[in-house]
Amino acid sequence: xxxxxxxxxxxxxxDILEVQGVEFKPRAYRRAARSIEELSEDIxxxxxxxxxxxxxxxxxxxxxxxxxILDTGKxxxxxxxxxxxxxxxESLSRVEGxxxxxxxxxxxxxxxxNLKDLEKAVKAGKVKGxxxxxxxxxxxxxxxxxEAKKSASRLMISKAMPIVAELExxxxxxxxxxxxxxxxxxRRRLPTVGDLDILVVSSKPKEVMGAFAxxxxxxxxxxxxPSKSSIKLPSGLQVDLRVFDEPSYGAAMMYxxxxxxxxVALRKIAMKKKWxxxxxxxxxxxxxxxxxxxxxVYKKLGMQWVPPELRENMGEIEAAQKGKLxxxxxxxxxxxxxxxxxxxxxxxxxxxxxxxAGKALGYEYMLISDHGGTLPxxxxxxxxxxxxxxxxxxxxxxxxxxxxxLLKGTETNILEDGSIDLPNSVLxxxxxxIASVHTKFKMSPRAMTKRILAAAENEHVDVxxxxxxxxxGSRKAFQYDLPSVxxxxxxxxxxxxxxxxxxxxxxxxxxxxxxxxKAKFTLGTDAHxxxxxxxxxxxxxxxxxxxxxxxxxxxxxxxKDLRKFFKS
Numbered sequence: 001x002x003x004x005x006x007x008x009x010x011x012x013x014x015d016i017l018e019v020q021g022v023e024f025k026p027r028a029y030r031r032a033a034r035s036i037e038e039l040s041e042d043i044x045x046x047x048x049x050x051x052x053x054x055x056x057x058x059x060x061x062x063x064x065x066x067x068x069i070l071d072t073g074k075x076x077x078x079x080x081x082x083x084x085x086x087x088x089x090e091s092l093s094r095v096e097g098x099x100x101x102x103x104x105x106x107x108x109x110x111x112x113x114n115l116k117d118l119e120k121a122v123k124a125g126k127v128k129g130x131x132x133x134x135x136x137x138x139x140x141x142x143x144x145x146x147e148a149k150k151s152a153s154r155l156m157i158s159k160a161m162p163i164v165a166e167l168e169x170x171x172x173x174x175x176x177x178x179x180x181x182x183x184x185x186x187r188r189r190l191p192t193v194g195d196l197d198i199l200v201v202s203s204k205p206k207e208v209m210g211a212f213a214x215x216x217x218x219x220x221x222x223x224x225x226p227s228k229s230s231i232k233l234p235s236g237l238q239v240d241l242r243v244f245d246e247p248s249y250g251a252a253m254m255y256x257x258x259x260x261x262x263x264v265a266l267r268k269i270a271m272k273k274k275w276x277x278x279x280x281x282x283x284x285x286x287x288x289x290x291x292x293x294x295x296x297v298y299k300k301l302g303m304q305w306v307p308p309e310l311r312e313n314m315g316e317i318e319a320a321q322k323g324k325l326x327x328x329x330x331x332x333x334x335x336x337x338x339x340x341x342x343x344x345x346x347x348x349x350x351x352x353x354x355x356x357a358g359k360a361l362g363y364e365y366m367l368i369s370d371h372g373g374t375l376p377x378x379x380x381x382x383x384x385x386x387x388x389x390x391x392x393x394x395x396x397x398x399x400x401x402x403x404x405x406l407l408k409g410t411e412t413n414i415l416e417d418g419s420i421d422l423p424n425s426v427l428x429x430x431x432x433x434i435a436s437v438h439t440k441f442k443m444s445p446r447a448m449t450k451r452i453l454a455a456a457e458n459e460h461v462d463v464x465x466x467x468x469x470x471x472x473g474s475r476k477a478f479q480y481d482l483p484s485v486x487x488x489x490x491x492x493x494x495x496x497x498x499x500x501x502x503x504x505x506x507x508x509x510x511x512x513x514x515x516x517x518k519a520k521f522t523l524g525t526d527a528h529x530x531x532x533x534x535x536x537x538x539x540x541x542x543x544x545x546x547x548x549x550x551x552x553x554x555x556x557x558x559x560k561d562l563r564k565f566f567k568s
Contacts, residue, residue, distance in 0.1 A: 002044055004159050005235055006069050007037040008090075009078050010062075015089045015100040016081045031057035036066075038531030042166070044070055073218045073234060088114040094148035096474045097140050105132065119145050139442075144474050154192040155237060156472060158502035158538060164196065167215065167239065174211045176204030179249060183256040187308045189541035191472055191505045195238040197256050205243040212241045248280045250293035255279035261313035262306075269301050269317075277301075309544040314513065328544040331537050333556045336365035339411070339434060339465065339497065339524020340533065344390050345370035346379035348529035351390075351397055351406065357530035359404040365559050367524070368394060369434050372410035373421035377438060382410065384426045391429070405559060407431040411465055416440050418454025420461065427460035432566055434497065434524075436465030441478045448480040456488045462566050463522050464489070466499040466506040473503075482511055486518035493568055495519060495554055498546075500539030501526040512546025520565070521548065523555045 010033035014026040035056040036043060046052055047070060052063045069075050085104070091114060092103040098118075106112035109130050110121050121127055122145060128138040164182045172180050179201035185193045202208045209229050213221045218234035230240045244252045255263060256279065270277040275284050281291025282300055290300040298305045303320035307328055310316040319325045341347035342354055349357070351368065358366040370390065371381040382390060391408045398406055411434040412422045420427065420435055427433050435455045443451065455461050464485070468477035489496055496519045499506045504526065512521065523539040525532055543553055550556045554565060 002042065002070060003036050003039050003162060006043060006066055007033040008235070009069065009075055010036070010065075012090055013078055013081060015093065016085050019085060019089070019100045019104045028057065028059075028062070032062050034529070035531075038529070038534075040531075040534070086113060091115050091148065092118065094144075094473050095141055096144040096471070097137060102132065105130065115145060115149050119149070143476065147473055147476060154194050154473075156192055156502045157186065157189065157541075158535060160186055160193050160196065160237075163233070163235075163237065167196070167198065170215055171198065171200065171208065171211065171241075174202070174204075174208050176202045176207055178202060178246070181253060183253060184258060187257045188259065188311055189309050189538075189545060191502075191508070191542075195240065198239065198241045199249070199252050199256060200241065200243050201246050201249050202243055208243060209241070244279075246292060247288065248291050250295070251277070251281045251291040251297055252279045254294050254297060257308050257311060259312050262311040262317070265313055265317045266301065269303075273301075307544065309509075309541060310547065312509075312545070314510070326547050326549045329540060329548050329550050329553050329556065331540045333550050334363075334523065334536060334540065334553070335558065336363045336367070336555055336562075337361075337525050337527070337533055337536060338367045338407075338432065338463070338522040338555055339369050339499065339526050340366055341370050341411075341526070341528045342368060344380075344386070345372075345382060346528060351393060353530055354527075354533075355397065355401055355404055355406055357533050359401075361533060361536075363404055365405045365407055365562070367407040367409045367432050367434075369409040369411045369432070369524070371412075373413045375413050375421065375438060378413070384423055387422070387426055388429075409433060411436055413438050414451060414455045414464075416443070416451065418451045418458075420455065420458060424460055431563070432462045433460055434463040434465040435461045437469050437478070441469050441475070443478070445479040445481065448478055449484060452480055452485050453488050456485055456494045457492050459492075461494055463495045463497050463524075465497045465524070466504050466526070467496050468506050468508070468511065470506050470508070471503050472505065477506070477508070482515060483518070486515040489515075489519035493520075493565060495522045497522050497524055498539045498542050499524060499526050500535045500537075500542075501532065502535060502538060505538060505542050507542070507546070509542050509545030512542060512548060516547055516552055520554050521552055523553060 010029045014029035018026040052058055052066055065075055065077065087103055087107045089100050089103055092098055110126055112118050112121055122138055122142045127133050127141060128135045164186060168180055168182060171177060177200055182196055182198050184197040186196060200208055205226060209224060212229050213224060213231060216233060220232040222230040222232055227243045230238060232238050267277050270282060275282055281288045282297050283289060290296040295305045304323055304325050306316050306320050337358060340354055342349060342351050371378045372387055373381050387410060394406050394408050408430050409432040410430060412420050414435050414437045415421055452464060456464055470477035496507060496515055498512060498521050500523055523536060525535045527533045554562060
């Protein structure tokens, strides 16, 4: 939990310093924040070993600030800076196209302090008349401010995961705890969560509730009882803890995992049998028929156990009743990452460092897909000459590597007319070509469909990258006829990407389910630094929510079979 809290503070310090016109320091704080966010262990443990300065970007001054936060739960420097800038930069920065400096310009001209103020200003048409904004800027803000408001109360699942791990780790050590599970939208692996729900079986509920109330310095207790307590962590995230007895635990897991629609459908099945299903069990009158495990409740209802990711009432009930649920893909079946970037374009690591990271994850192969093309919006894209130099470098490195193979690729751009902004002369020599939309997101659904169809049918394009362009909390997915594109992909052996990066998770699970059976899918972390390769599991979760099996995901293929698919 402290990793994310410290990273959040450093990101906001960087924003404030940038607004104040301070040079160099914002970049230093952002670098330290990224490194802390990517840490695979508790920063307190790193501090205990005296190794804080071993974290990239952490020098003497930032080290002292980390220690102050760990010791006191606060940072005086940060509190001082916040008083100097009366604007909620953290929430405003979630609005597409609105950086710290533009946010301050809106404050100075229109008095915009937060998302509510911004929404009023946009609705009143006051933004478009300001220098540096214009009509398009206002339209973009109008489209994304709603998403930003939603995301302000929700946490990306990638940031919830380390919090859950720490909470579960601490609670599992409390005397008397026999079973423990975090449920709700977290267990269903939705891309964002609003709060956390934890279920416990314990012979000493009083001790559990006491430990829960003191789980982290600065925790606020909202409610405390013998079987349920609620707290608010210093980050603002609410966590509820419920204690159940063992005979009810499985039924409680089902009930609090949800979704609501899934639970309603289950209760209707029980009612038809004149039974009652609740968080305490499945009952016939006063007699408990099942409840100790989820499996026995589902079985008694006449159906297969439904994996948590599928519990969205999207056909899983009917499939489970017929015994026809798919065997979902698992992360252990993934053989490689099919979307990564290096320092050749805008990544942070070398080819060698990315290869080492892939090997450490147990991968057999990974695709180097640095940005290519001509778009000025993309940082340092590779033209044909530079791309061929990289290809030669990959060939040389592959001769030295053992246990992993680097594939030569690029992420190029789908232009407005559907063409690709790299020549066929170089595309044909690459192993895998990803083509993505990076501009002109506001095209009509009909025009966007035509644009992406042209790319999918291009003989040199192998994968459509982040296919709807969404950014969680700031940019909505652009609209087009996905079934038609999926049909075209099936004919041309072009895959659709499930982008694993936390802010994207694109395609989302509903679109994955709709396209499954037509197109094949690739999983790519879109890693711009080696630490981001750990996000593969998030993409696997979206694939599972979209009903994908091993056969649907090309990353599960051996290298020779992967090459064979794309060559055909």
